[in-house]
Amino acid sequence: MGGMTFLTSIAISSLFYLSVFVFLAGFIYRVSLYYSTPQPLKIPQTPQPVNVGGVVFRMAGDVLFFRSLSKGTTLLFFAGWIFHITLLVTGIRHLRYFLPMVPDVVVWFSHVAIFIGFVLLLSLVVLLIRRIVDKKVVFVSSLSDYFVLLLLICIVFTGLLMRYAPFRPDIVGIKGLMLELVNPVTAFSLLTLHPPHAPANYMFAIHIILVFILLIYFPFSKLMHMGGYFFSPTRYMVNNPRTKRYVNPWDKEPGNLTVSGEGGQNNG
Amino acid sequence: MADKEAQTVTAGAAATTDNDKIQAMLKYDKIDYQTVELTGEIILPTEPVDKCFAHIKPQLLTDKKLLANLGYPTDGLVDNWKEVFLRKMDEMLKKYKSVRVFMDICVKCGACADKCPYYIGTGDANNMPMARQELMRKVYRRYFTVPGQLFGNWMVKGEELSLELLNMWYTYFYQCSECRRCSVFCPYGIDTAEVTMAAREILNSVGLVQKYLHQIINNAQTMGNNLGMQKNAVINALEFVESDLQEETGIDNIRIPIDEEGAEILFVTPSADFFASPHIESLYGYAKVFHQAGISWTMSTYASEGGNFGLFIHNYEHMKKINKRIWQAAKDLKVKRVVGGECGHMWRILSSYSNTMWGPFDWLDQRYPIPEHICEFTLNLLKRGALKIDKSANDEFIVTMHDSCQIARGMEMGGTEYGQFEIPRAVIRYVCDKFQDMPEDTIRERTFCCGAGQGLLGDDMLPTRVKGAIPRMQAYTAAKQAHGVNFIALICAICKAQLSKMFPTYGYPMEEVGGIHQLVGRAIVLGAKEGV
Numbered sequence: 027m028g029g030m031t032f033l034t035s036i037a038i039s040s041l042f043y044l045s046v047f048v049f050l051a052g053f054i055y056r057v058s059l060y061y062s063t064p065q066p067l068k069i070p071q072t073p074q075p076v077n078v079g080g081v082v083f084r085m086a087g088d089v090l091f092f093r094s095l096s097k098g099t100t101l102l103f104f105a106g107w108i109f110h111i112t113l114l115v116t117g118i119r120h121l122r123y124f125l126p127m128v129p130d131v132v133v134w135f136s137h138v139a140i141f142i143g144f145v146l147l148l149s150l151v152v153l154l155i156r157r158i159v160d161k162k163v164v165f166v167s168s169l170s171d172y173f174v175l176l177l178l179i180c181i182v183f184t185g186l187l188m189r190y191a192p193f194r195p196d197i198v199g200i201k202g203l204m205l206e207l208v209n210p211v212t213a214f215s216l217l218t219l220h221p222p223h224a225p226a227n228y229m230f231a232i233h234i235i236l237v238f239i240l241l242i243y244f245p246f247s248k249l250m251h252m253g254g255y256f257f258s259p260t261r262y263m264v265n266n267p268r269t270k271r272y273v274n275p276w277d278k279e280p281g282n283l284t285v286s287g288e289g290g291q292n293n294g
Numbered sequence: 295m296a297d298k299e300a301q302t303v304t305a306g307a308a309a310t311t312d313n314d315k316i317q318a319m320l321k322y323d324k325i326d327y328q329t330v331e332l333t334g335e336i337i338l339p340t341e342p343v344d345k346c347f348a349h350i351k352p353q354l355l356t357d358k359k360l361l362a363n364l365g366y367p368t369d370g371l372v373d374n375w376k377e378v379f380l381r382k383m384d385e386m387l388k389k390y391k392s393v394r395v396f397m398d399i400c401v402k403c404g405a406c407a408d409k410c411p412y413y414i415g416t417g418d419a420n421n422m423p424m425a426r427q428e429l430m431r432k433v434y435r436r437y438f439t440v441p442g443q444l445f446g447n448w449m450v451k452g453e454e455l456s457l458e459l460l461n462m463w464y465t466y467f468y469q470c471s472e473c474r475r476c477s478v479f480c481p482y483g484i485d486t487a488e489v490t491m492a493a494r495e496i497l498n499s500v501g502l503v504q505k506y507l508h509q510i511i512n513n514a515q516t517m518g519n520n521l522g523m524q525k526n527a528v529i530n531a532l533e534f535v536e537s538d539l540q541e542e543t544g545i546d547n548i549r550i551p552i553d554e555e556g557a558e559i560l561f562v563t564p565s566a567d568f569f570a571s572p573h574i575e576s577l578y579g580y581a582k583v584f585h586q587a588g589i590s591w592t593m594s595t596y597a598s599e600g601g602n603f604g605l606f607i608h609n610y611e612h613m614k615k616i617n618k619r620i621w622q623a624a625k626d627l628k629v630k631r632v633v634g635g636e637c638g639h640m641w642r643i644l645s646s647y648s649n650t651m652w653g654p655f656d657w658l659d660q661r662y663p664i665p666e667h668i669c670e671f672t673l674n675l676l677k678r679g680a681l682k683i684d685k686s687a688n689d690e691f692i693v694t695m696h697d698s699c700q701i702a703r704g705m706e707m708g709g710t711e712y713g714q715f716e717i718p719r720a721v722i723r724y725v726c727d728k729f730q731d732m733p734e735d736t737i738r739e740r741t742f743c744c745g746a747g748q749g750l751l752g753d754d755m756l757p758t759r760v761k762g763a764i765p766r767m768q769a770y771t772a773a774k775q776a777h778g779v780n781f782i783a784l785i786c787a788i789c790k791a792q793l794s795k796m797f798p799t800y801g802y803p804m805e806e807v808g809g810i811h812q813l814v815g816r817a818i819v820l821g822a823k824e825g826v
């Protein structure tokens with residue numbers, strides 16, 4: 027292994043473990059925080075279903091079709107939804123690098139992969155333009171809001187470039203690397219300075235390092251909306267406070283109303 | 295001479311304390327309000343303007359006795375306010391999942407921005423719901439998140455605590471009526487009301503306590519009603535209503551029973567219903583319904599108030615204490631059912647929170663909803679044909695209905711997720727021939743606030759109220775133009791107080807505002823009792 031290849035290999039491998047660790051630990055920590063923080067009162071926002079099945083259905087509509095968002099804003103709804111759905115498809119397609127046997131869905135997607143990639147890029151650009159043009163959004167946007175969009179654009183852009191001749195990497199080599207990396211034993215081979223071999227391709231190195239940055243950034247940012255949505259009390263709470271007593275975790279005792287006579291004075 | 299010098303020195307020194315500075319910043323000025331032309335169209339601001347409505351400051355509570363009663367600092371801003379502030383905020387984040395999650399997950403997409411009546415009315419950028427949340431999130435990011443602590447404020451727009459920040463908080467968290475309209479359109483259901491409530495309680499903890507709202511919380515806790523009436527004043531008022539009612543109807547056994555032990559139903563309603571206009575018309579309506587149904591009922595002097603302003607701030611103890619009176623009265627009067635009158639926030643607490651705070655109510659009659667809304671109660675009677683109705687009594691009206699935020703976006707009615715929209719409308723249809731809805735995006739869960747909910751009803755808030763009412767006034771105008779609507783039916787005491795003030799302000803007669811049970815009361819044919 028040449029010096030340069032060795033350095034790239036060891037950098038990619040160690041960053042892989044670092045970022046996956048930070049992502050998982052951070053994500054789990056934040057979600058456990060949402061989970062364990064008590065919600066004292068029932069605050070569903072109508073028309074919220076009155077049973078669990080209905081609530082699950084409504085939430086699925088929010089997650090899969092951005093139901094609430096579709097009520098108010100057309101451009102954002104379309105751009106946002108297309109971005110997420112194409113991101114999801116792209117994510118699924120990337121499974122082929124991590125699974126020894128490639129499932130049929132993944133293979134099927136390869137017919138439309140390039141198209142999906144461009145739509146993903148386009149929707150991100152629309153979201154970015156909107157964030158620069160819409161004065162209402164500008165007012166609350168900070169550097170971090172532009173940063174995520176730019177980061178995603180760079181990831182998608184470098185990804186797409188790799189489909190073209192001068193940048194085309196050694197796909198088999200990458201799959202080999204990934205399969206090795208997802209095997210925990212490999213983590214120890216890093217200690218002995220024997221990292222799995224990363225194919226020499228700058229575009230690939232940039233692409234994957236940007237993804238590592240995204241993973242590390244994820245749990246500290248608004249990207250936590252992915253986990254947080256499921257803990258949003260206006261959406262997950264069942265609308266039945268009259269029929270089923272909801273217990274406040276920090277005020278559990280049932281109400282203690284002894285007959286005091288105080289409340290029933292005669293006006294005699 | 296020496297004396298004078300000493301005085302100037304102390305005055306000079308005093309003006310440098312944080313409390314003096316903030317008092318100067320928050321000084322209440324009576325400011326004239328400005329209406330807009332009613333065209334029937336809700337015009338969104340073309341561009342948000344930063345701080346164009348920042349000069350409206352509600353009055354601060356300075357009465358030391360009241361402040362001490364409520365457990366808040368008595369001398370204005372406390373010296374170590376930064377410490378107290380952050381401690382309270384930490385407590386809010388730990389006690390309320392809503393606040394914790396909402397701080398984290400907003401993607402600043404702006405879907406909520408132009409949905410807020412106060413933003414539409416004022417065009418002030420800080421009245422966009424996500425910008426309102428940002429006021430708290432700035433502090434959250436700076437003090438409670440890793441990037442804020444690590445990269446400082448430039449990356450994430452964090453902000454140090456400062457007097458200017460307190461000033462912004464006090465201003466804009468009192469230009470939110472906690473109406474929850476923003477939450478309908480937010481992809482994650484982020485409810486700015488929850489943030490506002492927490493922010494107000496944080497402000498209270500450092501000693502910036504709004505007068506109108508907290509005076510009422512104190513009244514309700516100590517006297518049992520928002521107006522601070524003594525027991526015999528309540529009795530006098532209700533007896534007066536009763537004799538009026540008997541005179542008007544010519545029926546001498548129609549009653550407003552007070553503190554009658556063993557009655558079937560305890561009825562609670564906002565104390566405004568005892569005198570205010572048009573509220574009182576609905577009280578006549580309730581009494582007629584109970585009379586005609588032949589069910590024994592009673593009001594309570596101990597729980598002479600249905601409203602509970604404790605909801606408007608995240609202070610569970612206040613709310614719980616006020617709420618207790620109702621259930622205590624129910625127990626002491628040995629009633630079997632509890633029915634609530636026309637009021638939005640009252641109904642939300644009564645129906646959504648009571649069971650958590652004072653339940654389980656296994657000692658009440660389980661065959662009925664606990665508590666039951668007066669519209670549920672009346673509709674049930676109407677459906678059974680237990681009330682004889684003469685719709686022609688309401689022939690002069692073409693009626694529309696304003697969904698009160700806390701009811702429409704609050705919880706189920708009649709056991710279904712749409713009941714809170716349908717049941718009040720069904721009652722109206724039973725008693726009026728002509729009913730027309732306002733435009734779709736201004737009713738049901740998308741309803742616009744009347745403009746004065748959740749502690750903004752004070753006279754000091756008139757400029758804000760007049761602006762916040764704009765969407766509702768435009769929607770009403772649209773219905774007027776399209777269908778000749780001339781009556782807006784309400785089920786909330788605050789909506790009634792606000793709109794009966796706004797209608798004349800905007801050039802409509804006050805008589806076009808009223809309660810649903812006002813219409814019911816007019817149409818009921820008394821005496822003619824048929825099979826209950």
Ligand code: HEM
Nearest residue numbers: 088089092095105106107110153174175249252401403481
């Ligand atoms: C459960 C999964 C998820 C759901 C339901 C969801 C939903 C949403 C919704 C409704 C929005 C607002 C509309 C918009 O701006 O597009 C949004 C924004 C956003 N989401 Fe997601 N999301 C999910 C996962 C993710 C993931 C995994 C990422 C990226 C790695 C992501 C990145 C973003 C970004 C960057 C924005 C902001 C777009 C902007 O700045 O305008 N989301 N998400």
Ligand code: SF4
Nearest residue numbers: 410470471473474476
């Ligand atoms: S709760 Fe209502 S008043 Fe407050 S920010 Fe949301 S829409 Fe505006």
Ligand code: SF4
Nearest residue numbers: 400402403404406480
């Ligand atoms: S709609 Fe929700 S996520 Fe979007 S900016 Fe408003 S509060 Fe944030």
